Amino acid sequence: MEERKLKLYISMSVDGFIATKDDDLSWLSIAEKEGEDYGYAAFTKDVDTYIVGRRTYEVVLKLCEGKFPPAEKFDCYVISREERAPENGVQFYNGDLEKLVYELKQRPGGTIYCDGGGAIVKLLMAKSLIDEYIIFMMPTMLGDGIRLFQGGVKPIGLKALEPKFFEAGVVRLHYVNQ
Template sequence: MNSANPRKVILYISMSLDGYLATHDDDLSWLFAIERPGEDYGYADFTRQVDTYLVGRRTYDVIRGLMNGNFPQARQFDCYVLTRQQDLPDADGVTFYNGPVRALVERLKGEDGGHIYCDGGAEIVRLLMAEDLIDEYIISVVPILLGDGKRLFIGGTPPINLQAQSCVRYDSGLIQLRYTR
């Protein structure tokens, strides 16, 4: 590990104003409302700092479904899909992991490299929060009220005190919040 710049687990995710990641049927089309030509909301700068990607199995499956069976993150990052299923063979640049999440994060943080990008879903966020393993939260709040769906924060974790780092407002109405532990 590079002691001058230790690896961090960073949750980089979007949610609706009322706290949802997706509709109950995994519809993400509401995210298109904030698309603007040439605007990536800091994503390119963020991804230059990371080289490892953590995601839950359900989110992995949703991404593959949306991308016609492809998982584009595997071309850019070392990818770990956290799953309860045992003995899944690694495939297409993806490592399936079903052990203790703390052991995986500690191992990754002990290796040289960039930061570790967590993209959800809610079960993985809850699991990482329960173990107090998320170092930084970058949450893009999309100006839409979905009314119902899959929540980002589903509870079942102890309180975590955070320190506000920044708040950026974009012309689309998206507000990006950045907090650290």
């Protein structure tokens, strides 16, 4: 059995931010274009597990009026520092993230999709657990906010795959961990 892959699939501003300081994501709407999903449907076709940080989870809940859309399609793990009972179709996990990812990769299944946030990405990078980085560079600079890559990890060698350019100015960058 081939080990499952963990893929980071996320958007960021040209200057490296995934949200403003107050967790605002409204700037992502600059790339909304009817009929364009930026490859999301194709990407999620093989996904069955979703990992996200608690802050990102709470932002999505606010944006979606208390619903968490990924839970309708995937097994969802919200990484949290506190113990919480499952809700909205998600399981909260406050244990060792490396252990969770290792266990998920050993189980049969599809792709494991990570959607941030920055602190979760840093933890995963520190243990070289991200197999692919699929980053959508949005045509804006926020100037400040929450960084996708927070630093403090050892260098990681990546192989670049073909970028994809979209009409709205979005560029998809795709890297594979070597």
